[in-house]
Amino acid sequence: MSGQSAQELAPADAKVTPMMAQYIEIKTANPDSLLFYRMGDFYELFFEDAEVASKALGITLTKRGKHQGEDIPMCGVPVHAADDYLQKLIAKGHRVSVCEQTEDPAEARKRGSKSVVRRDVVRLVTPGTLTEERLLDAGANNYLMALTRLKGGSLEGDAVYGLAWIDMSTGSFQVSETDHQRLAADLAQVSPRELILADNLLQERELRLMAEQAGGALSPVPRAFFDSSTAADRLAHYFGVKTLDGFGTFSRAELSAAAGILAYVEKTQLGERPPLDPPVREAGAGRMLIDPATRANLELSRTLSGERQGSLLATIDRTVTGGGSRLLASRLAGPLVNVDGIHRRHDAVAFFLENEIMREGLRQMLKGAPDMARALSRIALNRGGPRDILAVAQGLAAARAVLDQTSATAGVIPEEIAAARASLEQAPHELGAELTSAIREEPPLLKRDGGFVATGYSADLDELRSLRDESRKIIARLQAEYAEELGLRSLKIKHNNVLGWFIEAPSAQTEKLTSDPGRFIHRQTMAGAMRFTTRELADLESKIASAGERSLAIELEIFDRLARAVIDAGDAIKAAAHGLSILDVSAALAKLAQEDNYVRPLVDDSRAFDIKGGRHPVVEQALRKSGGDGFVANDADLGPRGEEEIGHIWLITGPNMAGKSTFLRQNALIAVLAQTGAFVPASSAHIGVIDRLFSRVGAADDLARGRSTFMVEMVETAAILNQASDRSLVILDEIGRGTATFDGLSIAWATIEHLHEVNRSRALFATHYHELTALSAKLDRLSNATVSVKEWKGDVIFLHEIVPGAADRSYGIQVAKLAGLPATVVERSRQVLSQLEEQDRRAPPETLIDELPLFASLAARQPSVTGGSAEPDPMTEALKEINPDDMTPREALEALYRLKTLQAGRDD
Template identity: 80%
Template sequence: MSVQSAQKAGPADAKVTPMMAQYIEIKTANPDSLLFYRMGDFYELFFEDAEVAARALGITLTKRGKHQGEDIPMCGVPVHAADDYLQKLIALGHRVSVCEQTEDPAEAKKRGSKSVVRRDVVRLVTPGTITEDRLLDAGANNFLAALTRLRGSSLGGDAVYGLAWVDMSTGSFQVCETDDQRLASDIVQISPRELILADNLLQEKDFRQTLEQAGAALSPVPRAYFDSATATDKLAQYFGVKTLDGFGVFSRAELSAASGILSYIEKTQLGERPPLDPPARQSGNGRMLIDPATRSNLELSRTLSGEKQGSLLATIDKTVTGSGSRLLASRLAAPLLDPEAISKRQDAVEFFFENEIMREGLRQTLKGAPDMARSLSRIALHRGGPRDVLAIATGLRAVRTAFEQTSKSAEYPAEIAAARTALGNAPHDLGAELDRAIKEDPPLLKRDGGFIASGYDENLDELRALRDESRKVIAKLQADYGEELGLRSLKIKHNSVLGWFIEAPTAQTEKMVADPGRFIHRQTMAGAMRFTTTELADLESKIASAGERALAIEMEIFDRLADAIVESGDLIKAAAHGLGVLDVSAALAKLAQEDGYVRPAIDGSRAFHITGGRHPVVERALKTSGGDAFVANDADLGPRTETDAGSIWLITGPNMAGKSTFLRQNALIAVMAQMGAFVPAYSAHIGIVDRLFSRVGAADDLARGRSTFMVEMVETAAILNQASDRSLVILDEIGRGTATFDGLSIAWASIEHLHEINKSRALFATHYHELTVLSAKLDRLSNATVSVKEWNGDVIFLHEIVPGAADRSYGIQVAKLAGLPPSVVERSKQVLSQLEEQDRSSPAENLIDELPLFATLQPAQPKTTRCVIEPALEELDRLNPDDMTPREALEALYMLKSSRLKNSDPIKN
């Protein structure tokens, strides 16, 4: 049964209980999400929501009563474990509306015995708006992004796109303008968990497929969210300013996207405003452009299987804080193009490289620093608890210590100096206050109480003493009365009728009876009398309400501390960022020292000279496994004269020899250099790479109807159409996905295009040895090969890149190493020998003379050759050498040779 049918139920239908009527009303207002409906200690789900959640979470589907004659499906999750279930649902792409009780059940009873406790949705949980620690990856940003498209572009072309992205857990807020060529790359660089856009855009099939490649949950919203006419006013109102001039100059597309993301945040947070930074404009011209295919091929942040382990990010990440890990990931995702800005980052790394003692002491401090930015965000959204306040206190303590630890040097690089300024400006007085206020191990939820430290508030301590030590308080009062009246037999007792009372033997109560104004008679018993006093009555009242009043005082203190934290939010966020900068710089310095990395020279030239370059991920894997040392190799792709464009290396050699590793390592070195890190090499000089392109590996895209070869050609087309003379291009085995002559022709023409049109620095690995003749006419093309040695019929890979061209592919030797059956290996050798013999009559050198440079290739017609391998083998199989004389054997050989031209079938080569 659906909620819609339940809503349409008429008067003749079965009665709807008040609780179910309330549920249906709230669910109707939130149709696009699963409704977590609070009932006591559980969140319950009903109707289709229950069926969906039960399947997704693997929990039992039950039922609760009937509606319209049918059972109502129901399932539920405990409130205390809700975060775990939310995490699973969000990971599966679901959105969840959290409906809480908004009044005390006692208040509801005052309206009548059948009154339902008021409930309302307090929050809409989506992949991009979560802030809970248990739902977040500490080392990754959780971006919510908004995309808008406007006609007419300041970048040129028919359309301009605005992108805005926010991390609600830290307050980061950025915008940029992009175009059709950069759109996919920019979205993948941001890597949002959720992408919101106008619903009409998702109706365009090709556009939707492009967006789905980013892997983000797509959330369509009305076009009114992106109204650029009101965008400026909306942003100014959100940040409480009259003009946005103080934040920078924004395009119409950027303002539209920023307005859309704020509208979505207001919708999902139901009035709560996360403490966002003012929007910062990110220029697309300031960072290296890396398209989605290249990011995937190079496994920058994830491996091809989707795992973080084994990626470049996992290999170089030695940070010890969440903010540092996120900052490192963002720098890796968007390498810089400004040599001066890169140099500032390198200066910070070099400072910690040279100051090891300071670095290690600082890293020990940073290990104990909580994630202040995320705790601050939860506190500002009224989702924080005592542990978040403690995190701010502990974090500010680490800030103070880090500031003191880095005060031993008189001169600092610009990045470290700016970070220290932020640490010094942190609200240290607030930190001291929080240290005094919060216990070391507070409960998770503030409603549990017991998180304010003893000695912080006198009244709270007194109430706790009454609550926790009422027996001691009563015993002390009893001793005081007994000493005053001289009655050792006086007792203070309690029962459910009288409450607390004073009891003494009747014969000893003269003084009490004589002072009725103080000792009020309550009851006469056989042999004893009972009294009370104003003091005892007050104490009884305090004891009865001490627990509630103690919790109320703790709540007041919490709210006061939370307000103080929010008021100092900007300073706290700046200090948290400062810790992140110190963490990243120290971590990269430690990486460089442990793994032998060097500071690369970065400038505006077209140089690309690497001496002793290594692949950071493969090298780490070899060290971890105890394997052989990584073989370092040089690369020089820079211009040969000042006026030249970059060089192209054409690399040949067998599979498994290390061609792909060599290609990837040079691309990774360029990325690491421009993110501001040291690089795995003996030395490196790199002129700024504006765009990085990589076409390595083979994969299909069946969802979009693309074969492996089609994917290869699409990616190659993107490279040849977009690469510039400042780009770095990595191409591996272009043309291998189709017929030999077709593939050779495509590879040939692609090299010529790179050389003559793109003029990019490039590494081009191939098995087409025929391409090596191009070096005779293309002056910036050099041949290189991976050296190997043969020993007893086997091939030994030396993994060294040396000048020259490979004379063979060693494919059969590699096949043997892979475990192909010996019979297949032997048969392959026979076929190869025959084919090579036929091919010697038409060497590739003839082709280079026949084709003018960058001419349109006319695919050669397949040659028809006479071959008698199968018939000859059949004849040979009939012969028995042991039964033949030498003369008979010789005659048989002549017979086979004679039948070769008569009985063979044509084989197309």
Template identity: 90%
Template sequence: MSGMSVQKPVQADGKVTPMMAQFLEIKAANPDSLLFYRMGDFYELFFEDAEIASAALSITLTKRGKHQGDDIPMCGVPVHAADDYLQKLIAKGFRVSVCEQTEDPAEAKKRGSKSVVRRDVVRLVTPGTLTEERLLDAGSNNFLMALTRLKGGSLDGTAVYGLAWIDMSTGSFQVSETDQQRLAADLAQVSPRELILADNLLQESELRLLAEQAGGALSPVPRAFFDSSTAVDRLAHYFGVKTLDGFGTFSRAELSAAAGILSYIEKTQLGERPPLDPPMREAGAGRMLIDPATRANLELSRTLSGEKQGSLLATIDRTVTGSGSRLLASRLAGPLVNVSAIQQRHDAVEHFLENEIMREGLRQTLKGAPDMARALSRIALNRGGPRDILSVAQGLASARAVLDQTGHSTDDIPAEVAAARASLEQAPHELGAELVRAIKEDPPLLKRDGSFIATGYNADLDELRSLRDESRKVIAKLQADYSEELGLRSLKIKHNNVLGWFIEAPTAQTEQLTADPGRFIHRQTMAGAMRFTTTELADLESKIASAGERSLAIELDIFERLTAAIINAGDTIKAAAHGLGILDVTAALAKLAQEENYVRPSVDESRAFDIKGGRHPVVELALKKSAGDSFVANDSNLGPDQDEDIGHIWLITGPNMAGKSTYLRQNALIAVLAQMGAFVPATAAHIGVVDRLFSRVGAADDLARGRSTFMVEMVETAAILNQAGDRSLVILDEIGRGTATFDGLSIAWATIEHLHEVNKSRALFATHYHELTALSAKLERLSNSTVSVKEWKGDVIFLHEIVPGAADRSYGIQVAKLAGLPGKVVERSRQVLSQLEEQDRRSPAESLIDELPLFASITTPAPTVAGGFAEEDPLDDALQEIDPDDMTPREALEALYRLKALRAHKGTD
């Protein structure tokens, strides 16, 4: 519950008090956020804000006076605990405007006794603009992302999307351009905490649902934020340059998104500018494309229940620093497709795997390295304190130590390690040494508290502190002298913020003091005690006060000088922090490989996918921890034969609970690990680069879009068949099981043919439709595999081994028995199954092969590059995509030129 102010919101005559008038004015200017209104030692909330906050924070809702005849709801939180409450509000998706006093109360009194201290919003706190250490997850990036769309932005007239994302806590700034097909996957890779987009885009239901599925808070802004005609000037102004040429080449969509995100930052930070890196273009083609459904199915960073524990990320994370943990998560979210870059990461991991003593020494040093990048960001935003300076100091000291531990630049070390060392060598080590000398080992959180500069750093400060401390000793001696002189053991010299230093004695024993008013000057009478001062005590108090004020002023001057030096060296400090993160990730992956017996994969430009003794990293670790059981390893070879250049499809049959889904997922996870630069859980692995990974394993209702489980399954399958290419890896499980048997079998049948004849992808396809195994007779790159089992006295024993061949049974009844179905139900099931199998033997599925032509023999439109179907008239489609009301004059003119180019191209066909 908040403390109460002496001011009343409504005066006796019913008029609004000056304080409430000020609150209403500030609230009107910030209608879309909760207003933390500073009053003394509390942030107070009123009206609807108070009702919302009290429910969200589980704090008491009270009232303060009346407004227009009604009670004013009110609640509040202490200033010293505000971060904890902010964290809860931000986690629930709220935005908070922080309103502070912007003048000294003494100045307000000069304007009149009833004048209100000036206040204003100094910061708008949103999920994507956090920088405080207590509000952030040390192991996760806190991305703010902007999304914009330019209709008719591509050559064929289709829309293009611009993306820009920033982590204000570290300063990273990236942009990219994408299309409708890739948009969901690109949003899922970044996983922003907050997504900003023009308010008109949120009116489109499909785009809004896509934005909501990205998982972050949605923040609509005016379209003017994304005005591409002024984007270059806004970016150049922010970074203080005349041209953006030095930053690279950007598309109009990328510039629009970048300008939009900077406009939002300037709005929320109210003049403070975070130390952002120049925008860096991330080419979408440089990363493995993984759509949201696949990320969820494979549980890369979160389990299906939303927990980090149990995910692949949690399983492989052996990092010891916040920057390393964030970098690992980033690499897992966007595996590479550039073979050379992948191999450089593997070289670095191998280097640390082979040099265990150096690796463990490095990891021990890194454990003591604070999060320099985030400390730097807080300092630059004027939110830093003495502990942030100490973090930079200790981080630079760690950088110096790591340099000594990782050899010399002339040594034969991998390129990735050498690049990290180079960033550490360029760090401002002299500044780091000065910071270590300047800041105490355990400084206070806030600079206003003082006592954070180390003894011996500044002679004047040491002298004042000595005077202050010695004066306090003199006060203790003065108390003893007075007590002895007057014979009053109960006499004390005390201090408070109102009277300062004073002498206090029980009223019954103050006769000697009152008898000498020239010496003992009366200050205050209390219940049972009286307070006095003397000229001697007043002089001493003046010296103490002066010493304290002067010493704090010196400390604050030193603080400003040190923070200015840190900001000036910000680029090299940030680079050093990134270098430490790279070394942490690399050493951690080497540690993982050693502990879990992972091997270096061979990654190249081929279409190979040959895994020997592959294991599921998450399941294997869970088995070790729970029962000490070993994981049954399995091979997989989807690569082409020697005279081919197209991957194969494995059709996998077998009973439930036998491990088909685990086997499917482990192969996908091995590909992800290999291309993010890690070693893999196998005895050997040869992987041709996978450019797109698709996984449809399990599904649930999508009630937001009115889709049943089967509809979700079909939508995800459609996305795969329309986008997968010959470099893709496709993982499909139980396609068609959500509908009638013949419908499902037909869909699964046609899906396999399409994958084989059109997509030509490497694929694993698990099914209970045993009829599909007959397809191997006609599809030359389709192979049958099954999960081996053994029967013993009517029960089934799962061996979890993948072997060539096809299952002739699903063993569903045995699994049902293991699950505890009543015996009568199990027995009746066997009777019905026996009759159905007898009927099936009279009309075997193999006859379908002779009666149905292959998918390839059916006349189909020519596939596009993505695996879908080409449009009949590109010019007509381009015209349909153009929305004149959604285009600037320049955009309309450029669209006209594109239409003419398409018309000319059509005329030459």
């Protein structure tokens, strides 16, 4: 009811039914979410909530009674199918308050016939707090993230940002500290489903757009959530410790963000406490920094259209478990910059590549391993069912089997695999065996349905089930005993709703029953028959009547006991689940390397970037699946030459469609894979650790910020030139193409010079400005390369090979012809081109290199990436002093003359 408050719905003089009064009261307390109001077997929604939900879910909007003389809109969803509807609502950005009946209707009737059953919200469902298996993507983390900002901090600058993110479905909890420059990249790395931040921060336009770019739902909360003065105490209280010293050292910003996320969890879970791990500090400097634009351009986890299929992640993912898929995605999102850590991951992949039989046996075992971490979280939140208990049992069984499988090996086990095995050894295997014996193989989804405890686990339960399920056989057996004892074949044991179970015999044959009134108790005389009962039959009747309730009670008691045991062993179970995920990822990457002929890269602390026979992993796989020609491999050597310790720049020319963009992207992806810990699609690869990866390949309008395509291109280029270091890898494609030819050429020219002299980054720069190739004569670390093509009878044939040298032309008209432009347009284009080329020969653009000497004192006149300031320009300074809105016409004219004078001085 965002447009109509609950108070407005219930004015003082309005007559409101008790049920509607209760609804309005609960809705008033939860105004920012759709209220699922439990009524019997349905969750009902009313007023504006009903209108919103019916449209979002595509269900019928009905009405229920009247309020203030108008019909009350209503719609509802069945309780048993609520998860499906919740999934749709959450996917569309809605939040849902689940309101349940909190007392038995019989108790309500005791207060009066018109008393309403007590109800209350038991949970607030938001995108970042989901735990239900059906609502989650098994292969992706479901992160809830908190963002806060404090003045000062351990990082440079006036403000420092604190980040905290959790996955409630697995219990992971991480924090970090960052600055404004890195913030967008750090948000993009985590890619939260929901981002919470103080409402005052959300009002800042630039910060809001940055938060929206992260892709998750935005949830503003009061600033008090992030109170840094009480943050440490709040965390200590949550984890039941006196001090956080045992967890590590955290900054004020990190503590503030962590406290904020815990406050939000407590608000949404209403008393239930997720089994979160203690917070772990993630140092941003330990990961390759990849900004949002680069992630999007390279399609690391999603394509530009938002699909997973066609991304790098989908291409390399050979994992067989949900936990393994999530771990691979996390590693790909934040490649390492620590050489030792990268080597440990490569060692694990190499181990499984060499031990194929063990690897395939391991993968077969892992295929049957359920998602223990998420099952544990649901159990701890009191949302678990019998299938979650069974999932933990089966997961622990898989851990035992995998432990045995990986033990049968000779030689040294790599550190990464040894650590994973150690976590499996510490798993509570005895608990796993008990859970396996306790839960039947195919249990129901909900514990309230009963029937999930295995036969033979509880003798009392088996007896009650026998009474419940075989009551007719028991009654028939007792009837036979009485008939034989009394010699009355006509004796029957029957049942009705008035007397319950009773013995019936013909009146003429009841002498033996009436002669023993202490045993056979008379109940009723009928025409021609008499009815009796016995203490034995009454006891049996009582047992049969209560057997169902008692058996369910015993099962629920067993469930609670097993759930407590699982929660108590939660840390060991989580560790085992993580160990299985590590093994899954290592084995999967080995499988990928074997199937697609990937090699182990050499990664070190140098400035090397030498790729031999490199291939684009996504394009290569797509070509293989389509049955097309094989991928043409290419080399790329951007590393130092001789005694140099600075990387090189390749300036790549060639026609459209020839493969320049593919070549650029494949080298960036190879670097990402190498530092993720994977093998790479190449004949060999030597890569010096890359601290930041920048890619400006393609662009589109950014209407939210009011930016044209060219403006987006310039903003992204500015970010590269202001942030790239000599350890970075820069991929630039067609800089300056979005504006006039000479403007674009000038910008591209200056960009190359800046990369060469100031950033000193390893870089690939693709362009159609052939004039830029002349720069190789002046820039010693710039090399020209081109994509080779052949012409045949006026058509162009793309060879997709990168070779030294420069292209002599762009072949744009030939490409246009291939695209299907009308023949008349193609022919006219040739005529115009011929005329332009004739004019161009009279003033060759190559002379520009002599007219525009490379700035010899660039370091003195340009700010470096590590600091420094540019020499002030008098005209620029004069312009800063002018405010046209405050000037008279005469003052404006005088200012114009002053600027003309300054211009004349500059020209001299």
